[in-house]
Amino acid sequence: MEQIPVTVLTGYLGAGKTTLLNRILSETHGKRYAVIVNEFGEIGIDNDLVVGADEEIFEMNNGCICCTVRGDLIRVMGGLMKRARNFDGILIETTGLADPGPVAQTFFADPDVAVRAKLDSIVTVVDARHVPERLKDSQEAQEQIAFADAILLNKTDLVSKEELENVERMIRRINAFAKIVPTERCNVPLDKILGLGGFDLNRILTHEPDFLEPADHDHSEDCQDEQCDHSDHDHGHHRAHDHEHDPSIMSLSLIADRPIDGAKFENWIGELRATKGPDLLRYKGILDVAGRDAKLAIQGVHMMMEGSNLAAWKAGEKRQSRLVFIGRDLDAEALKKGFASTYGG
Amino acid sequence: MPSAIERQWNFDLPLTSLAVNRRGDWIAGALGDGSLRLLPANFAAEEPKEIRLHDGVSLSLQPDADDHAFLSGGDDGKAFIIDPALDAPTLIKEHKNQWIDHVAASPLGEFRAYSTGKNIYLLDDAGEEKFTAAVPSSPGGLAFSPNGKRLVASHYNGVSLWWTNAKESVPARLIWKGSHLGLIWHPEGKIVISAMQEPALHGWRLGDNNEMQMQGYAAKVRSMGFTAKTRYLATGGAEQVICWPFFGGGPWGKTPLMLGGGDGRLVTCVAPHPKDEMLAAGYEDGMVILAPLDGRMEILIHPPVAQNGAGVVGLVWNGDGDCLFAALENGYLMLFTLESVKQSVTHA
Numbered sequence: 220m221e222q223i224p225v226t227v228l229t230g231y232l233g234a235g236k237t238t239l240l241n242r243i244l245s246e247t248h249g250k251r252y253a254v255i256v257n258e259f260g261e262i263g264i265d266n267d268l269v270v271g272a273d274e275e276i277f278e279m280n281n282g283c284i285c286c287t288v289r290g291d292l293i294r295v296m297g298g299l300m301k302r303a304r305n306f307d308g309i310l311i312e313t314t315g316l317a318d319p320g321p322v323a324q325t326f327f328a329d330p331d332v333a334v335r336a337k338l339d340s341i342v343t344v345v346d347a348r349h350v351p352e353r354l355k356d357s358q359e360a361q362e363q364i365a366f367a368d369a370i371l372l373n374k375t376d377l378v379s380k381e382e383l384e385n386v387e388r389m390i391r392r393i394n395a396f397a398k399i400v401p402t403e404r405c406n407v408p409l410d411k412i413l414g415l416g417g418f419d420l421n422r423i424l425t426h427e428p429d430f431l432e433p434a435d436h437d438h439s440e441d442c443q444d445e446q447c448d449h450s451d452h453d454h455g456h457h458r459a460h461d462h463e464h465d466p467s468i469m470s471l472s473l474i475a476d477r478p479i480d481g482a483k484f485e486n487w488i489g490e491l492r493a494t495k496g497p498d499l500l501r502y503k504g505i506l507d508v509a510g511r512d513a514k515l516a517i518q519g520v521h522m523m524m525e526g527s528n529l530a531a532w533k534a535g536e537k538r539q540s541r542l543v544f545i546g547r548d549l550d551a552e553a554l555k556k557g558f559a560s561t562y563g564g
Numbered sequence: 565m566p567s568a569i570e571r572q573w574n575f576d577l578p579l580t581s582l583a584v585n586r587r588g589d590w591i592a593g594a595l596g597d598g599s600l601r602l603l604p605a606n607f608a609a610e611e612p613k614e615i616r617l618h619d620g621v622s623l624s625l626q627p628d629a630d631d632h633a634f635l636s637g638g639d640d641g642k643a644f645i646i647d648p649a650l651d652a653p654t655l656i657k658e659h660k661n662q663w664i665d666h667v668a669a670s671p672l673g674e675f676r677a678y679s680t681g682k683n684i685y686l687l688d689d690a691g692e693e694k695f696t697a698a699v700p701s702s703p704g705g706l707a708f709s710p711n712g713k714r715l716v717a718s719h720y721n722g723v724s725l726w727w728t729n730a731k732e733s734v735p736a737r738l739i740w741k742g743s744h745l746g747l748i749w750h751p752e753g754k755i756v757i758s759a760m761q762e763p764a765l766h767g768w769r770l771g772d773n774n775e776m777q778m779q780g781y782a783a784k785v786r787s788m789g790f791t792a793k794t795r796y797l798a799t800g801g802a803e804q805v806i807c808w809p810f811f812g813g814g815p816w817g818k819t820p821l822m823l824g825g826g827d828g829r830l831v832t833c834v835a836p837h838p839k840d841e842m843l844a845a846g847y848e849d850g851m852v853i854l855a856p857l858d859g860r861m862e863i864l865i866h867p868p869v870a871q872n873g874a875g876v877v878g879l880v881w882n883g884d885g886d887c888l889f890a891a892l893e894n895g896y897l898m899l900f901t902l903e904s905v906k907q908s909v910t911h912a
Contacts, residue, residue, distance in 0.1 A: 267619060270639070271661065273681065275701045277720055277743045277761065290720060290743055293761070294702055298639050298663060301580045301621045303596030329761075330783060 222337040223300075225309045226413055227322050229363040230344030231353050232315030235373040239344060239405040239412075240312060244269070248409055250307040253299050255292065257314045268306055270295055274314060276321055279328055286522060287321040288328050300335045308413065309336065316359050319366040320500065320521055326418075327523040340368035340417030343397075344405065347386050348377045354389055361468045364390055365500045365545045366520075367397045368417030376403040394545055395470035396503075420516040420527045468500065468547050473558045475540040478509035480563035487561050488517070488524065491554075496522035498549070504542035507532070509563030568865040568908035570887075572898045573612060575601060579891040580621060581878050586631035586671070588838070588883015590648045593891050594622040598638060602648050605882035605889070607901055617644055617653055629669035629676055629689070637664030637678050656691055666706040673712030675728050679703045684717050686728060695733035699724050704745035704761075709753045718744035718758045723768070725756075738768045740775070748788045748797070750810065759785035763801055765808075767815075776815055778808055783830055787879075791836040791843060791857060796821060798843050800831035805845045805855060823855040824862045833879035835888065844888050846876025852890050852898075854905065863909060865900050866890065 230236045243252060253268040275290040292311065299309065313322060319341055326338040343363045346353075353360035364370060370390060375383055387399060400411050484506065492499065499521060506515040513528040532538050542558060578596035584605060585592075593601045598618035604610060618638030628635040634646040636653075641662045644653040657664070662680040669676045674689035682702050686694040701720040708715055708728070715726045717735075720743050724735035743761035750757070755776075757767035763781035765788075768774075778799075785801035796807035797815070807821040808814065824845055825831060833846040841857040850869030855862040869892070878891035888900045 267640070270663070271681075273702075275720065277701075279742075279762065290701055290761075294665065294704075295663075298621070298623050298665070301578075301596060301623065302639075303577050303621075 222335060223304075223306075223309060224339040224414060225311060225326065225336050226339050226415075227311045227313065227319060227341045228344065229313045229317065229319050229341060229366070230315065230371075231346065231350070231357065231360045231363065233349070234315070234344040234346040235371070235405045236312055236315075236344050239371065240310065242405060243310065243409060243413075246409070251305065253306045253309045255295055255309065255311045257312055257317075270299070274317060286324065286328060288325040289321050292322065292325045293329050293332055296332050296336055308339070318359065318362055320362070323366065323520045324523055327520065327525065338418045339413075340415040341366045342369045342371060342412045342415075343367035344371045344373050345386075345390065347372050347374050347383060347401075350386055351389060354393075361393055362500065364393045364397075365468045367394060368415050369398045369400060369412050370394070371405060371407060371412060372399055372401045373405055374403065375401045391470075393468045393470065395472070396543055396545070418518060420518060420525070421529060468545065469549060470543065470545045471549050471551055471554060472541065472543045473555060474542075475507075475558065475562060476538075477540075477562045478507045478538065479540050479561045481508045481511070481515075483561040483563070484508070487557050491557065492519065492522050492524060495546070498547040500545050500547065502542070502544045502546070504540065505529075506540045506542070507538040566908060567867060567898075568863075568900050568905045570607070570899045570901045570904040572896055573601075575612075575895040575897065577895050578893055579877055579895055579897065580893075581625045582880050582889060582891040582897075583625045583627055583634055583878075584880040584882060584889075585634060585648070586627045588881075590632065590634075591880055591882070591889050592625060592634045592646065592648075593878065593897055594625045594636070595895070596621060598622065598640070600625075600634075600636070600646060601897070602646070603889075603897075604648075605880075605887055607887065607903075612897075613648070615646060615651075615653055617646070618642060623663060623665050624667045624678075626667050626669060629671075629674045635667045635669050635676060637667040639663045641680070643667055643678050656687070657685070666703060668706040668708055668715070670708035670712030670715075670728065671710050673708075673728065675708060675712055675715070677706055677708070677715055679706055679717065682719075684715075686715060686726070686733075694728070695726075695730075697724070697726065697733035697735060699735075701743075704743065705747035705758065707747040707749055707756075709749050709756075710751055711753055714753075716747055716749070716756050718747050720744070723747070723756065723758055725770075738773075740766045740768075742766075745784065746786060746788065748790070750797075751790055751794045755810075757788070757797065759788065759799075759801075765799065774816075778806075778815065778820075781806070787831070787833045789834050789836040789843070792839055792841050795841070796836075796857065798834040798836050798845075800834050800845070803828060803830060805831050805834055805843065807843075807857070821857065823857075824853045829868065833876045833890075835879040835881055838881050838883060838885045840885065844879055844881070844890075846879045846890055848875040850874040850876060850892055852876060852879070852888075852900070854888075863905060865905050865908070866898065869894075 272291040277290040279286040503518040512531040517526040581594045591605045600615040601612035603612045618640045620639035622636045624637045626635045637643045641659040643657040646653045659680045667678045676687045699719045703717040705718040722739040744758040746759040765778040767776040781801040783801045787800040798807045804822040804825045809818045829847045836843045852866035853862045874894045877893045890898045
């Protein structure tokens with residue numbers, strides 16, 4: 220069954236989500252989107268594919284505190300899927316204060332939604348002028364940036380070049396891997412924010428082989444960038460971007476040039492998800508597993524992780540395992556040690 | 565084995581649900597373009613009658629309180645009564661920019677109810693609003709008790725119950741953690757059971773507040789029905805039809821009867837026969853079986869369909885119990901008669 224792609228649109232109050240939605244709904248781009256909005260009145264366009272939904276957070280009864288889903292989305296998606304297909308994708312607008320976690324988890328935790336729809340990406344609209352303040356006082360604003368595959372840095376005309384650079388730096392500290400798209404009035408080609416395949420394990424590998432490389436190497440002073448020693452092949456390598464100051468959410472990337480032991484890795488990541496799940500917002504990786512010709516790709520949100528064997532390593536291709544975490548209060552040392560303990564051989 | 569189909573129709577649009585009216589002489593199928601197809605529920609089964617209904621789709625299609633009509637609510641915010649004798653449906657309520665997620669009609673007493681968002685509306689026999697009530701989250705199901713005296717809505721962390729003759733809309737609330745979806749009343753009206761977001765059922769016996777929890781399903785339970793003489797609650801959501809005994813002190817402490825399947829395909833629809841101790845079951849791959857409850861072997865009446873998206877989405881008997889209709893997601897409506905089944909068994 221063909222799964223319909225879903226883009227989640229987040230952003231703090233006043234960042235410009237509604238402007239973007241109105242653009243997507245009114246411009247001619249040959250595609251029809253069903254839009255699930257939290258406040259019906261804000262969308263000025265009369266469109267039978269606009270659906271209002273109130274945030275309803277449900278805990279799944281499987282004993283895991285962080286397995287929360289959005290009951291309203293399960294209901295609305297179920298209804299939309301009854302329609303003879305007359306739209307190409309679904310956009311979900313969250314409230315300015317929404318936690319993107321339960322939205323993302325809905326697409327993994329509810330079997331009916333998972334069969335018929337796939338989460339394509341999370342796009343976060345950020346107000347370049349006000350975001351520095353928001354990041355100081357709002358956990359939600361941090362989380363929305365942390366979860367993003369693409370960040371629409373909006374209202375760039377209202378800030379100076381220095382301010383803009385500062386804002387980009389702040390965003391990068393939280394999420395070193397998202398694509399940042401600067402814009403005024405959300406004036407951005409839609410293909411930069413729709414159909415990104417942020418949760419597509421295959422696409423990560425085939426279209427964006429460098430996805431695990433932080434997009435911006437220009438880090439601030441408090442970044443302790445530990446370069447690995449490429450001459451030492453016996454101990455594997457890792458590199459961590461470790462930020463010790465506010466905000467409490469940050470990105471961390473680990474690299475190993477030695478094959479990892481599949482069973483050991485599974486144990487370690489399983490334990491990590493069980494103990495730190497609520498703090499792990501997003502993580503992805505491509506792994507070189509000892510004894511396997513195929514690349515193993517994984518990705519997760521909180522406790523929920525999926526993995527898949529992808530195309531084989533090519534002859535001459537550098538076999539390397541790369542793993543990135545975006546999370547709250549990440550213990551960089553423990554993660555490095557833990558990852559190193561999964562090396563095979 | 566070949567199919568025991570007597571007749572079939574292809575509507576070239578996805579079918580989303582199927583219902584039979586209270587009299588048992590008409591069936592209605594809802595399609596993905598918001599239209600309905602009505603068909604007399606008998607052997608002759610003429611060409612279906614097309615009724616244009618919702619601008620989007622029907623989200624809930626039920627037998628109406630008027631025993632020859634149907635009731636439908638849709639994502640265009642409209643609720644209709646559809647009388648097979650008339651050419652056009654009757655619009656009874658409209659809520660602009662909202663969805664009518666659930667509709668229900670009382671078996672006795674001519675009440676109707678529907679929900680939009682978190683709000684539930686109870687209508688009297690004249691179509692006047694008796695009361696509206698809000699529940700903690702958008703309801704997953706809505707159902708009248710068999711005598712029409714009570715209305716139940718399922719939601720997050722439990723169900724709410726109203727007396728339909730009450731002037732106030734304050735409900736009694738029965739609590740059980742988790743999200744509650746589909747609802748069914750025991751035909752004697754003393755027990756209400758909900759199917760949950762988790763693959764499990766939870767039930768409450770009213771009066772003494774005894775509760776029951778039925779688990780072990782592979783998927784959400786979307787189809788439930790009490791068998792003739794109210795002996796078993798037959799349910800989908802597993803590889804076999806799970807039938808919980810409601811006699812001899814059950815379902816507490818009893819193991820369920822399990823019928824049919826077991827080949828890795830899930831039961832999507834169950835339809836207990838209206839008179840005999842037998843049921844029909846439809847699977848996610850289009851397979852349909854008849855299963856007696858007395859231990860005799862099941863009869864395969866329609867083999868699995870190879871292509872994707874051909875799961876059984878609706879399965880209903882007519883009132884006489886001699887015609888079974890099965891709706892497939894890919895737009896096929898099939899009619900089986902006891903006679904066509906007999907012939908197919910003889911020739912196999």
